Amino acid sequence: MPHPPVLPDLPIRASLPALLDAVARTGTAVLAAPPGTGKTTLAPLALAGLIGDGPQRRVLVAEPRRLATRAAAARMASILGERTGERVGFQIRGEAKRSAATRVEVVTTGVLLNRLLADPELPGTDLVVLDECHERHLETDTACAFLIESRQVLRPDLGLVAASATADVELWTGLLAGDAGPAPAVASEPMRHPVAMHWEPPRERLKPPDGMRVDPRFLAHVAHLVDRALDADDGDALVFLPGAAEIRRVAERLGHLDADIHQLHGSVPPAEQDRAMRTGERRRVVLATDIAESSLTVPGVRIVVDAGLVRRPVVDHARGLPGLTTAPASRAAADQRAGRAGREGPGAVWRAWSEAEHLRRAAQPVPDVAAADLTAFRLQAACWGTAVDDLALPGRPPAGAIEAAEATLIALGAIDADGAATDRGRVLARAGLHPRLARALVDGAARVGSAKAAEVAALLGLDKRGKGDDLLAQWRQLRSARDRQWEQEVKRLARAVPNVDRHASDDEAAATVVALAFPERVAKRSGGQWLTAGGTGAVAAEGSALSGSEWLAIADADRSPGRAAAVIRAAVPIDGGLAREIVGEETVERVEWDAERRDVAARSVRMVGAIEDASDRLADPDPALVRAALLDGLRREGLDLLGWSEGARRMRERMAFCRREIGEPWPDVSDAALLAGTDWLEPWWDRARRRRDLERIDTAAALRNLVPWSEDLDRTAPVRLRLGNGSEAAVDYTSGTPVLKMKLQLFFGAKEIPRIAGVQVRAHLLDPAGRPLAVTADLASFWQGPYAQVRGEMRGRYPKHPWPEDPADAEPTAWTNRRLRGA
The missing domain is CATH 3.40.50.300 (P-loop containing nucleotide triphosphate hydrolases)
Structure with a gap:
């Protein structure tokens, strides 16, 4: 009879009876145990009945990292005095050690998710331990939601323990709640070493x-x-x-x-x-x-x-x-x-x-x-068959991130318009890769052969890149180094696709697989950087071997907050024809306002995503596109693009005055209002094709068409104004307040200045040379007061002009004294 294992003296041992009791009563528990207490090693052994007096179970332990998975299995096996693969085994991507005798199997959460998607009942498993829940890895959150639903619908007998070093106890006990209420919480004392x-x-x-x-x-x-x-x-x-x-x-x-x-x-x-x-x-x-x-x-x-x-x-x-x-x-x-x-x-x-x-x-x-790419998560949810909003997740995913993930999956053909997984989507999900890489593996195998497609997909999936940004050089380095982890992943991926033999060069294979995975990152040189098909600028590090390439397929780029361009971390040159084939191209009529020429530019453009690949002059552009470009130019350059005569400008000022002082039904003729639409410029606008046509528009006539039929602009805001003394002059509405500018002698004999639309007109009184002498809205007060001082100063400067003592009773005149005597 084998001797019982000698257990390490760890704090968790005191909590194991409570843990076993909680699982026996409710099938669930939340184990809150600080680091070093033994939760990852002793708790699974106790739950499996391999130590202590608990019932015999087959236990699956899910860890978020490969390193922790292998290490935890090795530690538990050593406690039992065995080698890994006997009663304690493990499985990570590309490597497994387990046997028919295995009772505790440690797996990565990715492996657990694949098993759940393959068979939600998890046959042969009695209890699952989700370790390190507090780290809130996306795969752990997802596995938890799937397990909760599986227990509710298919496997009420399946035990579930959430284990964490710093657990938010209320969050997890609530998630794992059953008919009897929240899941029991079991705590362990921390290590006491200072x-x-x-x-x-x-x-x-x-x-x-x-x-x-x-x-x-x-x-x-x-x-x-x-x-x-x-x-x-x-x-x-x-x-x-x-x-x-x-x-x-x-x-x-x-x-x-x-x-x-x-x-x-x-x-x-x-x-x-x-x-x-x-x-x-x-x-x-x-x-x-x-x-x-x-x-x-x-x-x-x-x-x-x-x-x-x-x-x-x-x-x-x-x-x-x-x-x-x-x-x-x-x-x-x-x-x-x-x-x-x-x-x-x-x-x-x-x-x-x-x-x-x-x-x-x-x-x-x-x-x-809250921060990661949710494409893989959204495909897993689609394959699982439950709406994201209905999953028992410990945190809700942002709506924008889910929408972006769904757009990507629809483009990959992995989900349909209703969000359900397609047959192709299920194939991609089974590859055990991010959906983008799975698509690149599946479609790339048909193009460049399954062997090379698997090698590049493994390179991207494992992130085995070394120094530098030349992905092709890094691939060749991995080959020559015979990297064991990479080789195992290549074999696994090669088994996931049909065996296809194609004679493609390394350059073509790498470019094809990367472009299939990230078509929006295919980029063409544009000036001092590259422009991606997704519309982002990208730059290479100084001295990069990629610098001479016109086209790139970018595998990885770092776009830090606040930076306009992404920094390329891994890419491979790609032939322009292959780039167009994978990303897709379309010819569009691009009719735009050219800011440099200040005119409409019409071109037929070949687009590869957001990349302008080639263009030719378009002889007969769509008139609607031309008008849209003209309107864009008008809004950028302003209304000065139109042909404004002096009369048109004065008319606009008069109309603006009426709008401000009277309101409806007078129209708004501000820049914003006139630029909001083009109806007021018809019929000239409909015939416009270039800037010269805008300059020819009769803006005075266009404005006149805006005057309400019930109103008389000349009566409401007259062009000229006559004083009581018979003098008259043009009214200036530029400042918003109507202004009458005349030489002072023309105001002689006038007692007051009229109003326009109820607004008092201001008088600008000018000297004989046309320079301002005074401004007044009350002519009678001016004659009685300030005029005396003006008369005293001006008589010596302009002795030939009349400066009567009583201007209110004098005759208005624009003549000098000599002309007056001669008359």
Whole structure:
């Protein structure tokens, strides 16, 4: 009889009876256990009946990351004194170790979703543990929703446990609620090892992360902290950095250390990941992304150095540019990382930011569902057959992101107009790739052969790209290096499509598969950058091997917030003819207002998406398009494009006066009103074809047509105004208030200035040379007061002109004294 396993002394052991009881009573539980308590290893073994006295079950444990999946299975197997693949097994994409004896199987959430879509009843599984729910990975959220529905409709006997290090207990107990109410919550005490905290921000002011770029001086600071931490504290060090590029740069700076330097990120081969997880004779420094944040304990670690950064998804839905950006890690994520230092004993944490900044950070990470590309999720929901709004998700997806995903899937032929999955969509979903890559694999195999299509799709899907942006060079490097993980994925994908043999060059194969996956990212050079079919500008890094290419198929581009153009991270040259074939082309009549020529330009244009590929002059453009271009020009350039005579301008001023002072039925003749439509310019507008035709329009006649039939413009706002003394002059309406400008002598004998439409006219009194002397609206008061001073000044300057003492009773005249005497 085999000896019972010797269990590690972990806090979760005290909570296992409560967990087993909760599952026995309700079939569900929420396990809230801090890092290092044993929830990922001991809890599944207990639920499967492999330790303790619980019932025998077959348990499926879902982890969000491949590294955690393999590590958790290995740890559980070692607790049982077995090798992985016996009573504890695992499956990740492209690799599996399990047998008929397997009772606990650890899988990635992606594998779990594929199994659910293949058979929602999950035959042969008694209970599912969803680990690390607090991280809010999209696949974990989706699997949870599918499992809840499966329990409600098909498998009420299927147990479901949501396990989390920092669970929002109320959220998950509510989601897993049954007829008896919320799911039971089971908590575990945290590890009690003390952890010393060091706050060590850079002393100099550094640039914050910009897109995927992290200031090299900051990485130098992190490397310096590693040096200091190793000198000050005992044990191995776990260093958190945002991505593989930063890990490589910091590793280069630590080459002088008397320690083993390990890199731990998603594209590191499994064998290297396993070595990073094992202690050795020398101290270790493990440089890791957030894949080491939870789910597993890295043995020997007593020191955590945290750069405090994380890569998170960003999506430009309008232009089809999903990608990543670098941001500060949340307080919850930083606490998860810090917990790594105290799992096996007292430890120390060195944070590369200040305590004050820590308090300003977000409390929790942004859930994937709120920021990620939702195309794969929407296809999974369609294949599952439940409307997105009806899924029991822990967070609602943004409506705009769902609409963008549906548009992509309809374009791929994966869902129909009603949102239901098509046969083609089910084929794409079974490929275990993002729908775009699945489409590229399936359609690319028919074009370039299944072998090469699988190789390029595996390259894109695994993100095995190295330095530089030349995807073709990176593909060839992978081949020569015989990358095991990539080769396994190639074999898996090749089995997913019919075997097709085509003799296509590497250049053609890479370009074809990338363009099929991302047709909106096919780009043509335009000036100093490329313009994508989706309408986004893209630039290559200085010295890029892609610089001489006219056409590119872009696999990855980083469009940081605030930047007009995306930075190409991976692309391959593509032949223009192939680009047109895959993206599609159409010939359109483009009739536009040419701002440089200030006239209409009519062309027949060949468009490849948003790319203007070629054009010819259009001899006989559609008149409606011409008029639209003229109207656009009129709105851009303003009403001065029309032919405005002096009479037309004066008429518009008079009409504006009537509108302002009287209102309806007088029309609005402001710029905005006249530019709102063209009816007032008929019939000239209907015959206009170019700017010259606009200049010939009789705007005075056009305005006259706007005058209401019941009104008399000449009577309401007369062109000329006669005073009581018989003098008359043109009325100036330019300022909005009617103005009468005449030489002062022409106002002699006038007692008052009339009104127009109830508005008092202002008189501008001019000297004999036509220069302003005075402005008044009350002529009688002017004669009695200010005139005396004006007379005194002007008699000496203009002695030949009359300046009577009593102008109110004098005769108006434009003549000099001599002419008057001669008369």
